[in-house]
Amino acid sequence: MSAAVPIPARAMAEIGIESRPGHLIRRCHQIAVALFLDHCAASDLTPMQYALLKAAARHPGADQITLAGHAAIDRSNAARLAAGLEARGLLRRAVDPADRRARRLTLTMAGAALLGDAEAAVQAVQDDLLAPLAAEERVIFLAALRKIADHHNHASRAPLLPPRPPNTGRMSSGIKGRRVLF
Amino acid sequence: MSAAVPIPARAMAEIGIESRPGHLIRRCHQIAVALFLDHCAASDLTPMQYALLKAAARHPGADQITLAGHAAIDRSNAARLAAGLEARGLLRRAVDPADRRARRLTLTMAGAALLGDAEAAVQAVQDDLLAPLAAEERVIFLAALRKIADHHNHASRAPLLPPRPPNTGRMSSGIKGRRVLF
DNA sequence: GCCAAATAATCCCTGTGCTGATTATTTTGC
DNA sequence: GCAAAATAATCAGCACAGGGATTATTTGGC
Numbered sequence: 001m002s003a004a005v006p007i008p009a010r011a012m013a014e015i016g017i018e019s020r021p022g023h024l025i026r027r028c029h030q031i032a033v034a035l036f037l038d039h040c041a042a043s044d045l046t047p048m049q050y051a052l053l054k055a056a057a058r059h060p061g062a063d064q065i066t067l068a069g070h071a072a073i074d075r076s077n078a079a080r081l082a083a084g085l086e087a088r089g090l091l092r093r094a095v096d097p098a099d100r101r102a103r104r105l106t107l108t109m110a111g112a113a114l115l116g117d118a119e120a121a122v123q124a125v126q127d128d129l130l131a132p133l134a135a136e137e138r139v140i141f142l143a144a145l146r147k148i149a150d151h152h153n154h155a156s157r158a159p160l161l162p163p164r165p166p167n168t169g170r171m172s173s174g175i176k177g178r179r180v181l182f
Numbered sequence: 183m184s185a186a187v188p189i190p191a192r193a194m195a196e197i198g199i200e201s202r203p204g205h206l207i208r209r210c211h212q213i214a215v216a217l218f219l220d221h222c223a224a225s226d227l228t229p230m231q232y233a234l235l236k237a238a239a240r241h242p243g244a245d246q247i248t249l250a251g252h253a254a255i256d257r258s259n260a261a262r263l264a265a266g267l268e269a270r271g272l273l274r275r276a277v278d279p280a281d282r283r284a285r286r287l288t289l290t291m292a293g294a295a296l297l298g299d300a301e302a303a304v305q306a307v308q309d310d311l312l313a314p315l316a317a318e319e320r321v322i323f324l325a326a327l328r329k330i331a332d333h334h335n336h337a338s339r340a341p342l343l344p345p346r347p348p349n350t351g352r353m354s355s356g357i358k359g360r361r362v363l364f
Numbered sequence: 365g366c367c368a369a370a371t372a373a374t375c376c377c378t379g380t381g382c383t384g385a386t387t388a389t390t391t392t393g394c
Numbered sequence: 395g396c397a398a399a400a401t402a403a404t405c406a407g408c409a410c411a412g413g414g415a416t417t418a419t420t421t422g423g424c
Binding site: 016030129130152 | 202203207210211213216236253254312319324326327328329
């Protein structure tokens with residue numbers, strides 16, 4: 001209704017879903033997940049679990065919300081993932097004595113060991129994924145992905161992670177703070 | 183453990199998740215979905231529902247499995263989606279008299295109308311998504327996505343779509359083929 | 365001090381994506 | 395022709411992804 005717009009919708013309709021960026025991204029995501037699960041079957045980690053563990057490794061003792069931000073996971077999912085990882089003995093969740101609402105996450109020895117073991121497999125996934133691309137193509141492809149992710153970061157339902165090196169000149173009004181920045 | 187592999191895992195571990203292709207693809211996918219839902223709120227369509235409707239529009243009367251293949255959706259999900267779309271009156275599922283196991287899907291008038299209304303919004307999503315990329319970048323980016331999706335199509339848990347024309351009247355071995363390739 | 369706003373975490377609900385099992389139907393092997 | 399294999403669809407179940415409401419706790423206004 002209300003198709004007052006003078007756009008040649010007919011032409012668009014002929015384009016075909018399989019060349020649309022959104023559709024291609026979805027398929028690539030499916031593939032990336034499948035490759036990850038195959039390569040990391042030994043560690044029994046999903047991509048999200050890996051991402052959260054990795055974030056915990058880089059920011060030990062941070063609270064769930066912060067870690068979720070670093071891994072681009074929403075807080076609901078982060079809570080579930082953290083609970084699962086804690087049950088598997090890979091993560092410890094300690095109530096922050098200074099703010100008893102927050103849970104500070106730290107890797108256990110087992111978690112750190114598993115993460116270490118998984119690194120090679122995870123790297124293999126990335127190599128596999130990009131296998132069909134030539135070297136220069138990879139650079140452009142990754143830069144493009146990053147541009148899209150950064151540009152639309154605000155639009156993502158999944159929260160943003162404090163992306164850039166936070167030492168953006170004068171950091172946030174007054175705080176001389178040492179942002180953690182891994 | 184058993185890190186008998188002489189790989190500098192230390193170095194990899196420092197790379198940081200946010201530059202890994204898999205992670206970037208995941209974020210781009212989240213973004214694409216979010217943009218789609220925003221732009222298409224009026225039609226109340228999800229990306230998958232749109233994909234299935236679109237496939238039904240292009241191959242009217244095809245069975246669910248075939249359509250699922252064209253949309254790169256697995257059959258379970260296709261069944262759920264089709265049931266929902268039928269309940270909304272957008273799709274008709276008729277038992278194939280020639281093979282009573284199969285359900286042939288066709289758009290209803292309402293479904294075709296909704297699809298038509300959604301086209302402009304869907305196109306806007308794609309434009310939005312690629313907005314941060316320059317024209318030449320887009321070409322390379324899309325080509326790269328397609329290469330990855332095609333190369334790993336077999337590895338995808340989500341089935342592949344048969345890129346071949348359905349009238350495979352033999353032309354499968356010596357094919358002079360007419361790839362659709364719009 | 366005390367009530368209200370803000371915040372960390374959790375829970376419930378919907379939808380996606382896939383696996384494996386089950387059912388109905390067709391095709392096939394004999 | 396009939397039992398066995400194959401196939402289309404469905405269903406049950408798990409994990410992911412996100413939204414919105416709820417709870418516990420802290421902080422801020424007064």
